[in-house]
Amino acid sequence: MLTLEAIKAKYRKRDASLYASEEYLNSLALLYHDNSKFASWDLMRQGQLAEQMNNPYINERASKPYKVHPGTQFFSFEPYEAVEVNLYPDAHLFELQRHRRSVRKFQPYSISMNELYHLLHHAYGITARQAGEGEAAGNSEWSWRTVPSAGGLYPLELYVVVLDGQIPKGLYHYCPERNGLELLSQKVDAAAIEQATSASSFVDAFKASAVVLTTAVFERTFIKYRERAYRFILQECGSVSQNLSLNAEALGLGSCLLGGFMDESVNDLLGVDGVFESILSVQYIGKNENDNNT
Known part of the structure; x- marks a missing residue:
């Protein structure tokens, strides 16, 4: 070192x-x-670490990388799974990439459950499942999502503050395994998220429809990749953030990714410890003030 x-x-x-x-x-x-740079010896050592993970106990645990909050009110996305993305005729990938811009000024707009489903599921949702193979797989069942993830370990968690929507205002956790939103607190409102992020300096925070907050549970990736893991986690967070931006564009919404916020204040708002799980990105979502197609 x-x-x-x-x-x-x-x-x-x-x-x-x-x-x-x-x-x-x-x-x-x-x-x-x-x-955290790799040389040939580091690659050999990485292979040894990967082999150590190949046992039933670790495979069964690592194959279920998501949090759940039992006993919370749950809002299922299941009714919206049948709403195909091609119902949005302007959602051509290359055109979305070309026209995407950060939107900082919003107009009042109530975001629907259908929009939240497409926004979140196509950002970090489960798209396929596969049973583990071999004696060391145990009872593991691996799930694949919409972004590349080192070792398929998916260290990120998505939280959503709904400010103006079809469901009650408050803080939610996106649960890809159950395919829906878990209501964590109705005390988190526009003023609370603004106080934690100081977003009004950069975006029209009080007119946004929702805020998506991405955290990382570091252990999920560190257990296999050690110091290199942090690079992988940031790459994955960038992929999710880009997905959210393009998904918002496809839905006729706008988004703005914030890089400057008070980490510990946001961690406290989310109820995470800031050490083993911590905030990585904050993204405001809403209807562009200049969009008259309401």
Whole structure:
């Protein structure tokens, strides 16, 4: 493992950038990046770690990477599964990518359960299942989703604050296994999420229809990939965020992904510990203020 001083020496030798070299030299991010690089030995060691996971107990546990909240009020998406995406005639992938822009100003709009289903399911929902194979698989059944995930371990959790919608306002957890939303709290409103994110500096937060918050349960990926896992988790979060953006565009909605928010305040709002599970991204969803097709 490279020490901070060794990395500083490395950057002093190579720095020819406009960015202040001292910022590089004291960067924890670059220290992590250097220490999580793979060489041939690391790849061999990674193979050994993967082999250690190949036993019934770990496979059965790792194949069910999702949280559930028993006893909460549940809003099922099952009635909306039959509503095909092709009912949205403008949802051509390349056109959605070309026209996608961050939307910062919204108009009052009540988001429907059908829209929430397509927004969330096509962002991180289960699209296929497969029984584990071999003696070490045990009773595992693996589920595949709409994004690539290192080892199929799916470390992310999606929470939704519904601000104006078909279902009651409040904080929900998206449960892909049960295909629906679990109501966690009706005390979380626009003022609470704004206080935690300071979003009004960047987006018309009080006119948004919903906010999607993505967390990571780090252990799910770290158990197999150790230090490299954090890179994989961020890649996966980016894939989900892009899916949410394009899904919103397909539904005639707009979205804005926030990078600046108060992490611990958001963690407290979600009821997660901020260590083993922590917030990664916040995305506001709503009807574009300039869209007259209501």
